[in-house]
Amino acid sequence: MTDSLRGRVAIVGAADTEVGKVPHMTPMQLCADAILRALADAGLTKDDVDGLVTCNSMAEPYMYHAEATAEYLQIFPRFCIGVGAGGGTTFSILHHAASAIVSGMCNTVVVAMADSLRTGMTRERAMVTQSSSGHTQFESPYGPTVPALYALIARAHMDTYGTRPEHFASVAVTCRKHAALNETAQMREPITVEDVLNSRLIADPLRLLDCSLVSDGGAAIVLTSAERAADFPHPPVYMLGFGEGYGHEHISQAHSLTESAAGIAGARACEMAGVTPREMDFAQLYDCFTPVVLLELEDLGFCAKGEGGGFAASGAIELGGALPINTHGGLLSHCHPGNPGSMFALTESVSQLRGKAGARQVSGAELGLLHAQGGILSSHTTLILGSEATL
Template sequence: MVKAVITGAADTAVGRLEGSTSLGLQAEAACAAVADAGLSLGDIDGVLCAYSFTAPHLMLSSVVSEFLGIAPSYSVAVQAGGATACAQVMQAAALVEAGLCRHVLCVCGDNRLTGMSRDQAVAALSEVGHAEFERPYGIGVPPAYALVAQRYMHEHGVTREHLAGVAVAHRINAMRHPKAQMRTPISLDDVANSKVIASPLRLLDCCLISDGAAAVVVSAADAARDTAKGGVAILGTGQMNTHEHIVAAPSLTDFGCKQSAAQAFARAGVRPSEIDVAEIYDSFTITLLAELECIGFFGRGEAGPAILAGAMDIGGALPCNTHGGLLSYAHSGAAGGMFHVVEAVRQLRAEAEARQVADAELAFVHGDGGILSAHCSLVLGRS
């Protein structure tokens, strides 16, 4: 029996938002999500906030609640990199299922594009590396993912064209979204000829840097009856952390998304083949390609050719990242993962307009943080 539902979802404009602040963006998304649910801020009794690179605070959830003028009975900040948004939804579902809260606000946002210099961004990302065994030798986030890409290509026959196909598919989807940061068409050659960042990954294999925020409201099933749109059911959740630093990864080709997805599917009582639309973390082209295969949507070495054949398109075998993902829609820290959640909600509500997947009833959402380290999966269903 469904006990938790997403009753409200919203995101702000994305891209370069001059004059924006992390707190302002989070407040905008939060108020819009609460309004989307047909609730007032006074109805919110739980707040789960992410983290901010531009305005860090030890108790950011309390800061956001104070700014909104609310005093929730439960408030905490969640920090799991790109898995943060899905982990917030998973935790919010547990809170309402336990009867501790009725309506939990989950919000993420940052102004990473206009609020940070290039040096500040590089310094922030370098913190991901192990202080003793990685950072002194210069490895950063793109080189770590390039290491994964090199090994995955070696073991499973993935080609440069397959990686480029992931980037092109995202851009095609983003072109249908009026708010997407990048809507200019790109080709396989454009990706292949873009600047090398860390071989084999090129500029167009890498996610965007953006300003923006997104939020959802998770409500108890009985409380959802009084909301504006009824809600999207949270059918299954799962989480798995296999390592933190790439030097300690048990594998460079097999990741915790396999276990977290298996948990979510089992709890929802569905199979990967039953999913109508997927929104899966895509920090780099290799991230999505490897996760599609680890999760079980495609066999090893099969995702690349399938994507080149149109599998990710809204009419394809597995419509995926229908808003354009982190590669073309936007990526603003933890909000990047929340954009995926919001898009899944809109698909299940049939609110996606030109990018709508026909008759979408089941959605899968996945986020991962670090170097394919922390994983959280959601199965959502149309009410």
Template structure:
């Protein structure tokens, strides 16, 4: 079923990010949800659908029901979903299909975690070492950075990608974050700063890795017709598609050819667009290697050319295709699935012309890509401020 232009994002909201010791994960989610509801101009009683993700800090089994309970809403459509970092995109897809099918009319998508203050360092490290396959990976103890380090090593071997190319991704993200008053890390960095930072999992240095944050985001999704009644600036879902290839990296058929190519092609086809039509891209960036692969898989550059694209400044504001104008997970914030939700929120704000100093001039069309696991589950979105 095509959901092209059938739904729109009518409101967005985000919590404070970084270190927020006075909020639990649920508290951060409530902060973001309140702002999204106010932004959409709706009442809480109008929410008849709610989707949330998973949490490493809130130890609840039925997190979707708990979120409804915490926020005081009683929807007829609700769930918690677990697709790793791809969860926000998959939730938007499910919300769109539910609205198009008449199951509900107004869905709150909200994700929040206090990973910065809600976990000790040991707990955070322990969590990162249990994501692998229980039989074939975990016995060897690789944390998540090591698994993405394998991907980076392979890309370097196949295409000649360098550590300097990876570093340029982090530098670009930090430049954009320096223009974003809400970002966790705003001090500019250089390629040398990245290369001089601590090696975490070769070839990934500390500044090649995403942040750990307390953060939450929320969006209100409704029908395109109702969105136009709620706001003068709805953001339409022009295209969306998922593709899932594996879970564990040891089961991946290829480390540099991923499901992003398939989900991207299908989303473009639904939207009736091609890569050259986009004004910006919000690409999942848990590690610097990931946006390089996504840029190639989504058809913006040929295989092996993404590193030079970033190094030459073409991913910066004012460049050929600005990428992650809020700073991404490398510099804005990352708290579980909330990291990818911020990509959707930033694209929405850009399309509404609300980003001030970091605004993309004439922004009309954005691509958002989120992935979960180790390049395992993919979801591509095409968002527009016109139908």
């Protein structure tokens, strides 16, 4: 059964809203804008949508967000669900949406996520809301920020494998380099390893430039069955593999601080797709904080355990390297509106596999791996996408 979804569902529309500081739009407007843009990309109208997936907005929460979005747009889907698993949400729900299409529950699913963490909330409210990922009795009273929770992982990786702050910094430098080629990115000014190491400490060893952005923005994609996918304006991008892995929810309950359930998720996705990490033309790896990328490179099998730092610093993860990552600039430099963050890795991958990524196009890109995680290295989903040539 592990190959049951391979190549059976495709992305036929994808679009981002304006990102960064977007004070002139509400989170619901961003969500609706993303949906309309993705539908236009697919050559569809809102009346064609019979499946809708959204995630809640922190700045403007609804009790039932997907249903509220359907009402706002006046669409009447057969499958409608709002999801919440942090950054891992975006790809885990694609697994479920694809299953809904294959099982006949619906034909055309729009997945749309948007939020306004930058201008829709005060800094204090944004910090407190996000740090509520700590256990309310046994973590949050101690005052951990989200960077502090990830810093515990960074410190353990340094202690176990000799990873150095300049290794973390190389991830930030790479993402900024790629963002410089992306005119929609929030931060495009090139930075150096020294800039990262000289930026102020937030939670040792993490510095300001090791931390992702706080942004407004949204994105949406349109999914349909492979049988119908040929009838759309753009070449379909096929979903070849999905894999999920869950290790813990709260970091104080993690069985390991240096090895994550990304390994399980990645292995499951590769098994379904029938591919190995070595075959990937690019990867979009969840980069809420720079050390997370090193763990993902290792756990997903792109390099040996403990060697993520050296691999990243070698230039292998840059455009032109063995495994270009976060070709749009990632959460570190493109944008990070919270839970919708991974959507931009998805829309970027669609551009790459359509061969339409402009100055940052990975030459001959046919196969890509996307990984997202939520909580504090807690819930993991790997997604493998490919062009028609990979079917």
